[in-house]
Amino acid sequence: MKIFTAEQIRNWDWYTIANEPIASLQLMERVAAACSNWLLEQRYAQKPLHIFCGKGNNGGDGLAIARQLLTQDADVTVYILETGKKGTDDFQRNLELLHKYTSNIHFLQSADFFPILQLQDVVIDALLGTGLDRPLEGLIAELVQHISNSPATVISIDVPTGMFADKSCKDCICMRADHTLSFEVYKQCFLYAENAEYCGSIHLLHIGLHPAYYEATIAAHQIIESKTAQAICKKRNAAAHKGNFGHALLFAGSYGKTGAAVLSSKACLRSGVGLLTVHTAKCGYIPLQTAVPEAMVETDSNEQHLSAASADLLRYAAIGIGPGIGLHEETANVLMQLLQQAHQPIVLDADALNLLSIKKDLSALLHTDCILTPHPKEFERLFGKVANDFERIERAKEKAEELNCVIVLKSHHSFIACPDGNAWFNSTGNAGMATAGSGDVLTGILTGLLAQGYNTTEAAVLGVYLHGLAGDFAAAEQSQEAMIASDITAFLGKAFLHVSQTNV
Structure with missing residues (x-):
């Protein structure tokens, strides 16, 4: 609309x-x-x-x-x-x-x-x-x-x-x-x-x-409706195999924040990706292998934080980085290596965004296939303070064009600014999603969709809509007060069914 x-x-x-x-x-x-x-x-x-x-x-x-x-x-x-x-x-x-x-x-x-x-x-x-x-x-x-x-x-x-x-x-x-x-x-x-x-x-x-x-x-702006998501969502070939749905790589987790890696990984798998590898600190190996058996785990040489990028980035169709990775100097170097070496679509969230705001020169390494997903505070750390929501939206549009990437500004109605000037407000979601880990779930969804071949705009529009819709289903079942981030992932299947059934 x-x-x-x-x-x-x-x-x-x-x-x-x-x-x-x-x-x-x-x-x-x-x-x-x-x-x-x-x-x-x-x-x-x-x-x-x-x-x-x-x-x-x-x-x-x-x-x-x-x-x-x-x-x-x-x-x-x-x-x-x-x-x-x-x-x-x-x-x-x-x-x-x-x-x-x-x-x-x-x-x-x-x-x-x-x-x-x-x-x-x-x-x-x-x-x-x-x-x-x-x-x-x-x-x-x-x-x-x-x-x-x-x-x-x-x-x-x-x-x-x-x-x-x-x-x-x-x-x-x-x-x-x-x-x-x-x-x-x-x-x-x-x-x-x-x-x-x-x-x-x-x-x-x-x-x-x-x-x-x-x-x-x-x-100048549109609102994402069910029919918008339906038009984007791809129908699966009955003869398809896991190789047809991409291999995603997530850089996530550090000591005390392995939960973020778990949340993002589960959401990535629920988004329909064929394969998932999680690169995490050594301390996250057992928790991830236990909580997310469907994912492959690649451990960093460091026990408590990320210190090196994956050896073979060419294996992956899309990459997500940020959930729970912390702000260690070595982790900042991982982000720099990744932006320099990876040419596939990348989702940057949470601490990856905070590192961008600290290491301002890293923004120059962003490319067309990047999606940034800041909440308002992360947005201000990246792009400066604004007086109100209207100014924040206008700056998001300016920065998307300047950096040539997609910016997903998470909010009451999340806003998607694209480098070509197109802009979208989301129509799904509720206040129950204002809970720890909700953003990690979105990172997983977006990374999984990119790995399946959706372009950055398609992934952002469809992913944000599904994320909010799953949150709406979760709130209807659990209440806004009681729902937690993993409930969003649990209802992703129902969200996909809603989109695909209406598309028949």
Whole structure:
């Protein structure tokens, strides 16, 4: 699914109005109908409804929702924030129509007129939409804080009031919604961790915008959906043997961190790779041979950390390095040798990334077939501090192009930046995956997919999606609180089945 900017979405509205054709007021009626039907289906319309409207088209949506719900005998009270200015034409027309159905309309001119909201109340936030161009202040800021601090359930229309669609609203006043009802496609602002507490649950509603605009319009970002993964996932030949699915090499583990090597190895094998060799410190030999009997183990000459690269790198189709390897100087030399000598795809994670941030000159050795998988702190150590999630995404795109490699920025919705400018947000995953070892599992999956012949973009998109989907299945079974990283690997099979079955 493409992710459009606020301007692109406004253009989509106007394209629909011009080419369907349809009047703007009729399109607003569609928006209201989609929202009203959702409120009825979710039984929110059975509770006292307090609809807060600005005087723009978002407020017009709110007035139309009020009118439609009144025809369903809902208990509706409407509040219009008085700005001293006349509303848009569609707002004014909807206000005229609403007067025929109710006189329970209040104009808010000061905080003295704010209603007291109770636990059983439902607030519909139709104050401001995506046209906002500056932080909230004055009476509207007070109203947003009043509603957000109330015990009522808050449902925002299009975006929570105060949220910018295409830039950060960090440290700004925003409506805290329990649900956001938006339309057709995700907006970029919904996909950042810093906005999650304001958006609540996102619900995309279909309002019949013209499909030709969607097909013809280029988007800077896309979101990974099930059909995206399905298009990438390769069907196995019935006559295939293990040699057809690649031989992966993992550099992982050191004294006290052999568990990272175990987690990554198991995930690599579960990703479908034909063969796996793990290069680890001598202390990891027995644990790995015991915990992962399907893997071959190649021990380093050093007892406690990695000190030398594998003798014959040409045997391997893909290499992963980083989980639990530590930051020893000799280990940094292993990373340098690997980047100098290996020409196959490489995944760099965890301590491999930390070593890159310490040994800045190593970045020059990265090549086209590298995938970097930093979490936000590792990203900042590599590429410098950023002020907010929006800046982090833009820098990831810049660095992917500069270093000519794929960057997987692990987050609330993990972000994949490709050197050709393509960029993806992931749609799977949950807060239960914020647990030790989750990144090691992802490293194993990505390495295994690369070894099977997926290119770096395909491996990143498919691997991140499967990793998150397996986490979702694990959370459904174990709970987000109780799940651990190995649960993600345990549900990888179910994730693959989901993708392959939908692909039939």
